[in-house]
Amino acid sequence: MAVLTDVEIQKELTSLNGWQRNGSAIQRVFRFPDFKAAMQFVNKIAEAAEQANHHPDIDIRYNTVTMALVSHDSGGVTQRDVRMAGTINKIAG
């Protein structure tokens, strides 16, 4: 799948609430009341990631979860990442 250009990524980010560029990836930070709520969110994302066979990098710091997306096999951000970011936002509500 084609790697998006910087301009294309910036355009996609305008409709992906909360997501931003971080190096070669796009990422969003989510905060929850506590660790338990954070883990519930992570498990919902894990299920969606398995279904899509596209897995975000997930960092859990107590109540704070950072999701990062990059298509490692393509060497950059692709439409797969944009789609998964949209799915994650839908789950986050």
Added chain:
Amino acid sequence: MAVLTDVEIQKELTSLNGWQRNGSAIQRVFRFPDFKAAMQFVNKIAEAAEQANHHPDIDIRYNTVTMALVSHDSGGVTQRDVRMAGTINKIAG
């Protein structure tokens, strides 16, 4: 709780298989056959962390999980971290 000295941490690490110093924390990397197995492990650790009210930093990269422990409120590694590292190793089997 008292922060352990470098020498005390090194001594504890000799009986904590796979754990090593990383900056102000101790950490261990765990590898699994796939993302699903990694998430199952993370959920077991999450349950134990809630019970102990001591939460590791958890990074998930598909099949690879990194756990890091530090007592933020004490400003370093304490016996709480050593205990939780032992619990995590027991769960990892």
